Amino acid sequence: MALIQILGPGCPKCRQLAENAEAAAKALGVDYYIEKITEINKITAFGVMMTPALVVDGQVKVVGKVPSPEAIKAMLK
DSSP: OEEEEEESSSOHHHHHHHHHHHHHHHHHTOOEEEEEEOOHHHHHHTTOOSSSEEEETTEEEEESSOOOHHHHHHHHO
């Protein structure tokens, strides 16, 4: 199961990133769990200083932008 974490305060871009990540995982048929992390201390523990950010299985994949579902698919493979 893939752990997909969305780091951010819950802004519109954060919500869009979560939607795109979920669409990508569903399109690939990947078992996944999406966790939204909103606490600043936990976000900075990843070394992330800009949000939104996408973390897949503990690895920071994207910071400060919202990739398309197609781009996220490549990160989940």
